[in-house]
Amino acid sequence: MAKEITLHIDGQPVTVPEGTKILQAAESIGIEIPRLCYFEGLPASGSCRLCLVEIEGQSRLAVSCTQRVKEGMAVLTASDRVLRSRRFILELIWSTHDGDCTTCEKAGACDLQRYTYDLDVDKEKYGLYAPDEIPSDLGDPLLERNLRLCILCGRCIRACREKSQGILDFMERGMSTIVTTSLNRPLAESGCDFCGSCIEVCPVGCLVERDRKLRGREWEFESVETLCGHCNLGCTQVIDLAHGEIVRTRPGADGYLCVRGKFGWDYLSSDDRLTAPLVRNGDSLQETTWAEALARAAEGLAGAGSVAGLVGPNVTNETVKAFGELLATSFGSQDVGFTGGGVPFGALSTFGGLKALAGVGDVEKAKKILAIGPSLAEGFPRARLAIKRAVDAGAKLIVVDPNESELAAIATLHLKPKAGAEAALLTAIGKALVDGDLHNAEAEGVAEAIPAIRELGVPDAGVSPEAIAEAAKLFAKGKGVVVSSALTCDVLSRSAGLLMLTGRKKGALLPLHPSANPWAGVLLSAGASGDGAKGIYALGTDPVAAGEPPNADFLVVQDLFLTKTAEMADVVLPLRAFAEEEGTVVGAGGKLIAVNAAAPSDLPANWQILADLADAAGKPLPYKSIRDVRAAAKETISAVKGSLAFPSMNGAGDSEELRPYERFELPEPSWVARSQIRRGGSAAGVSEAKEEVAA
């Protein structure tokens, strides 16, 4: 345990661990020291000079974001001298900052504006900014860079370096310094992956999302936190609404969203969304009432004789559960398939179940990482970030990818298997583990497996035996995880095998999937074929686009858009998108996570539509509220996998707790606390989650 240091800040005693910076020590007793360049979570640069404080007995002012506390120190954070210096700096900034707050998107959430108000700064002391040759928009897609507003704090530079590609820097020097890309090229030509991390840290209005422009003021925003639905890594996402419309999304507690999470929300408010049910009338689909559509669907499916269901991985557990129940209760069918490239759950069933799944936190803490699959970094930037952070912290990285890639460049070992030979390579590594006696002989199930593995021939994966032996040696010991964007059953089961051999059974395997809830298949009795079914109900899945057109006499499709499958359907029902639904998902790490209805929707909840359809079929579902569906879903998951973990928020072991969202602390900037955060305001789900926790 670190040594404790006691000091006085503005006369108040405070005790903090050795090594704490003055700024944090002050924060711990509720004293906020103004800062423009410092940002929680980024390395401090000490360049804005706004956080200067006076230390008794020292002639120079001290930079509180970089200076560590010392025993007996007496710090003054708001002495006359300190305030004079702060005002001076702010006066100077105003002479280079286009100060028209009336049209600036950041007004109300701008640190410069706030400090100017707090310190009653004379903005015109050094003259008002006169527009010069500096461009007000560099013309990048998705985000606007207005260098007339840039105050050169350098936060975006550090955010880009820490979280993304590191393409921003101070360019030129002295009085001509600007923040931009190398050679001032457009972002799109500089290797930017548009994660928007720079926007999140900008203290002023220099960097803003294009989509939010002129859509509402910062103080009008209503914010709801939920889970990003663009992949299964479960990044938290805050959706900001102004006047009932989405204007922006931004990262939640995790502090990072990739381009899809940050900018990929336009589909929610697309004009192409289905807003009303459609029924087939000859060759065309015609809009109709819910009552008629549900009656047609119920009648058609009931009359088809045999019914099969297909459900995709981008809906909540509750939707999947209600869907399975609808098929079983109302149409007497157990034939429900989980489609859309769902993760082959069977690959894991012999190996710890959902508990074996890792989340990004496990990857960041890992000492050994085996990263499998092409386009892992590009397809899953959050996984790339986790791997990079682990490598920066000293983890050894083995990359299995036929191509050169960003991760291969930082890998300890890069194995290039022949196309499609990833699984063979993993088998070879497993065999090398056993042959070299590097496996964990005590681990469960290993002793029985060893003889068979010794007998195995080494499959040809196009990788040299030396490299394979080295990989086995590297991966053998320490906290290790396998991250894979290759989702074939073979690769996943071999990965699970490797982890079993090395005795890693918890939080060890992270299959990357481009949908929100790829494990929801555990809610359904496995093995739907759909073969021979005369009536098919496809929810949130497009088998035609996947090359498997359903062959049915009567087809019901429920989806966001009029998909290729929907075009063939007899009845088309609209679907609420993931961000519009409250419920739970089986997130990365096998955790059951509550999600909020963050985006507005005029549609009934998905489970409600299914319940109404059951009513129309004359065989109602046993649910009265979303709470009933959730309870049923939870019960099924627990029953299917006894080992399923419901981790508590602090991650301390297993408990039967849900992870309710409202307990997340939002990070800086501080204005977030001022905007009305409707965390679960509409979301009855969250209050229910609370009740469940209490019960």
Added chain:
Amino acid sequence: MSTATEVICAPQQALEALRAFAADGMCGRCIPCPIATRQSIAMLERITSGEGEAVDLDRLTRVSTELIDAARCPKGEEAAKKLGEALASPEFARHVEGICGSGACAALTRYRVIPERCTMCGACQEACPRDAIEGDPFIAWRGDNKPYVIRLEKCDGCAKCVAACPADAIERVT
């Protein structure tokens, strides 16, 4: 800027020091330093060209005292201190009043023709780029000779007349 006599006044000295700092010593990575320097240079340029105001002196003084605290590195601190030393000179206040006094700031320097020395040759009038000198060459038999005078409102203090005068008959008045 400096005249034929190569003198330099206190504001010009401060200006040159800051320009040298901006061109060479400054990195531009802290927020206050580059802005303060740019602003100070602009103010000193105004002061040495006769457009300075009293408020500029307050602002410069503020830079010279506050930048010592606000700058991170000794270079910035030193620049502020040099500025402060220069500001101690009463010349700054006089510049704002419109007088350079040393001849270093052309805009704040004015000349006159000394009638006792003038030979009325007309060289000054020919040399003047701004047509600020009135008068006619001396013609012995005429009774209404117009002596040479410098119209101060037209003069910009370039001192070309001083260099052109063969009789050393033009002197600085401010």
